[in-house]
Amino acid sequence: MQPHLKRAFTLLALVIIAFIFVRALVVPASFGQYGWYRGDSVEDTRNRPVEYAGSISCGEENCHKIIYSVWAKDRHKTVNCETCHGPSEKHVGNVRIMPPPANDSRDFCGLCHFKRAARPANFPQIDPETHNKLKCTYCHSPHKPWFI
Amino acid sequence: MDISRREFTKFGCRVIIGAAAGTAIIESIVTNSSASENSPAGEYDWNEHYWGYVVDTRKCIGCGRCANACKLENDVPFDEPVYRTWVERYRTLKDGEVKIDSPNGSIDGFIDDIPAEDIKKAFYVPKICNHCDNPPCVQVCPVGATYETRDGVVLVDYDYCIGCRYCIQGCPYGARYFNSEKKTADKCTWCYHRITKGLLPACVQACPVGARKFGDLKDPDSIINKILDEERINVLKPDLGTKPKVYYIGLDREVR
Numbered sequence A: 001m002q003p004h005l006k007r008a009f010t011l012l013a014l015v016i017i018a019f020i021f022v023r024a025l026v027v028p029a030s031f032g033q034y035g036w037y038r039g040d041s042v043e044d045t046r047n048r049p050v051e052y053a054g055s056i057s058c059g060e061e062n063c064h065k066i067i068y069s070v071w072a073k074d075r076h077k078t079v080n081c082e083t084c085h086g087p088s089e090k091h092v093g094n095v096r097i098m099p100p101p102a103n104d105s106r107d108f109c110g111l112c113h114f115k116r117a118a119r120p121a122n123f124p125q126i127d128p129e130t131h132n133k134l135k136c137t138y139c140h141s142p143h144k145p146w147f148i
Numbered sequence B: 001m002d003i004s005r006r007e008f009t010k011f012g013c014r015v016i017i018g019a020a021a022g023t024a025i026i027e028s029i030v031t032n033s034s035a036s037e038n039s040p041a042g043e044y045d046w047n048e049h050y051w052g053y054v055v056d057t058r059k060c061i062g063c064g065r066c067a068n069a070c071k072l073e074n075d076v077p078f079d080e081p082v083y084r085t086w087v088e089r090y091r092t093l094k095d096g097e098v099k100i101d102s103p104n105g106s107i108d109g110f111i112d113d114i115p116a117e118d119i120k121k122a123f124y125v126p127k128i129c130n131h132c133d134n135p136p137c138v139q140v141c142p143v144g145a146t147y148e149t150r151d152g153v154v155l156v157d158y159d160y161c162i163g164c165r166y167c168i169q170g171c172p173y174g175a176r177y178f179n180s181e182k183k184t185a186d187k188c189t190w191c192y193h194r195i196t197k198g199l200l201p202a203c204v205q206a207c208p209v210g211a212r213k214f215g216d217l218k219d220p221d222s223i224i225n226k227i228l229d230e231e232r233i234n235v236l237k238p239d240l241g242t243k244p245k246v247y248y249i250g251l252d253r254e255v256r
Helices: A003-026 A040-046 A055-060 A065-073 A081-085 A089-093 A106-113 B005-030 B065-074 B136-140 B166-170 B202-206 B223-230
Strands: B051-056 B085-093 B098-101 B119-128 B146-148 B154-156 B177-179 B184-186 B212-216 B246-249
Touching: A040 B154, A055 A065, A055 A081, A055 A089, A081 B065, A081 B202, B051 B119, B051 B223, B065 B085, B065 B202, B136 B146, B136 B166, B154 B184, B202 B212, B212 B223, B223 B246
Parallel strands: B051 B246
Antiparallel strands: B051 B212, B085 B098, B085 B119, B146 B154, B177 B184
16 A cells, blocks of 8 residues: 555544544433433433422322312312412421412412403303402302302 | 456455445444333333323413413423413404413413403413424434433433524424523423323413313323314424424414
């Protein structure tokens, strides 16, 4: 082989070896484990802490059984506990950590029940201008809304 | 050039074999023993699931509890106008104009700022990442920091993302945003940390009227398959060929 070709091929070989070496250092170990991404990142995403425990956690132990059974039979049974009471997984794990108190303001009830043009017509709504201006919970129990 | 046919063929064969062997060697060093079929560790096997989502726009009341729960569950910057899921309000006025808005992603609810007598038709449409089977955001990522898992969820690798925001531009549904705290792109994960533990996504659980449903497309008895079998469903922008896995019931033609 001619010497200038020899030099060129040696250089090329060195470049390829350097590339493989640098790449091995830079690319994370789990990259390409499942596809063109870092396999460990699936685990990372999965290990995020859960914030919302779900209504069953409130009622299954003996903690809030009575209010749970009242709620579970009535019209608000489709409204999860934590939709009003806020995320409570930490409270389920340790009862000393209290979730913030439920928002019982008129405006909070109004998020669902103030009359709005875009809501389905058959959904229970009140006209905030003409309906009694008192706090909703004075007359309506949020856990058993049709018992006044 | 005087080279015999035999010589030429010999040389050519050597070059071809050499090149093929060389690439194979480099390939085997560079790629990580090819994609394995296994699932990441744990009880959950991602080969057994393929998730799907249904939004019933006829039921949505626009209370915004979904968007609120999502932000609290997933640590989305609460006071910034970025959302993993949000609710849009569509109002067709009597003069034919269509007004679309989503103040603070619906978290504070909606206020009727147009008198009811001027409105011909009005409804809410919850929006969320469609977890496309052919995701444009994954295609455009230059570093492989976003990907579709085997169970059909499009995720972001927050350690690997360089924050170039190409994916945010690439998403035709506006479902991605830039997380100013993490300095990376961010998006809905269908609460991957919840669904892999058998829980529902936070938005589905928070919805008081059941307008959002989540389930396994591989399970023939799942609520999702029941709805897909019985209802008339559509997806957003089907013409783009992104193959979304969020299915809508009662989708109006104005919704994009």
